[in-house]
Amino acid sequence: MSDITQAEQPEADTAKPARHIPGQPDMWVLVLFEALIFTAYFAVYLFHRSASSALFLRSQGYLNPWLGTLDTALLLTSSMFMLRCVQAARAGAVRAAMANAYLTAGLGVAFLIAKITEWILLVHDGHGFTSNEFFLYYFFLTGIHLLHLLIGFITLGVCIYQLRSPNRRSQEIVETCATYWHTVDLLWILIFSLLYVVR
């Protein structure tokens, strides 16, 4: 359970914990940049939505809000497990950290399956990528988000790889991977709000 090296512990107990950005500060450049890019996508979506509000409203009616809610619940829960993974890694509880990382990945896979199922159902009902302007944005935004999720699986793999051996265990890299995963979650919440909730 505690493969942690204790070398820095006594100092950490006595000194006031230093404040720092979680993970590599460099990862926050990606977070900021991706946030800006998605803000641009959302602005384009809202602009076109205001121009054809009747079409967008009618098309939104074909989405299954329960599937959207399930997607959101899955990703939010996965983020909670990722947070617990970071906390456990900080406390030196490596086995718990790895268990939480696996749970995060499992919920990510569940999200992936739910999303692909939703796509298949929509296409089966005749609402594809080229059906109308709303579904163009729907498939584009959920598709590009899914690509981010797939990259998230790679970061989770890096996280588990780091935790697996005491020789390469790095809290900074674990936190960097968590930062990316939370970004994927945050982007989904915004996409969910725009596509499913905003009327």
Add this chain to the structure above:
Amino acid sequence: MTGEAVTELAAPAGPPKRLGGIAWHWRNNPKRELWFAWYSMIIFYNIFVIVFFIMTKTQPPAYPYMPDAQVVSWFGGHRGGLLIGFGIVFATAALTLPSTALIAYSIRRMSVSRAFAYSYLVIYSLSALPGMLLLCVVLSVAAMRPSRDPALIHWLFNFAFLSYVGTMGIFLIGSLVWMLAILLDKNRVLPKWFGYLNLCNALTEVVVSPAWIFHQGVLDWNGLISWWINMVVFGVYTSAFMMLLRTMIQREDFGDGPLPDLPKAPKKAPKAQPATLSSTAQ
């Protein structure tokens, strides 16, 4: 060669000023090839902007949904710019090679397998043919004989822009190769944030792929999302790597270990290190 040795080589008697200084650097500066490649890159991108955005107006690309008559009229309106502009491109296109070589050099200087640098070099050298030169050749062919059948002119128009759009997948892989090399590197050749910026750039290349499906709207080949937003990202990305490669050349010591910092770099306040799980972290 050590850093001290490089310094001695670089300044045997000190460079004279003005034009004599250029000649001195040409003979004595051990980094002259690197600077040549860097200036080639700057010159090429300036030519690229002037030719593609101003002279030929092929960036942003013309609307993909134009009918035959409108395409012929587009060629008629841009004929002079297309022929002169692409003439300049054909004369200077070889400048892309030192640029790509410099990026491959940056990867070669990293503590990663040589396969990264070689694959990057091959990917980008080949992609310049369909991604830039073929577009120039095909649009020049259409512009040269405006009396051709409008359907044929339209065919050439579509072929040129699809050839350009179709190379985005190659740039995507190139960006990922560079990203992976930077993130794995221990020689601190380029900062990790630029590695992540490569990922952002690669993701925007994916967004271009719907241009094969849509002939109008935000995802066509000059759409708001697939071209305009992507071009902003590409502009930031290109500016960033130009500045970072310049700094890399300044820091280069021709060794094979970590690159030293610039001598006059401002001292940073000691950064708080996050708690590590192991003393042998990373």
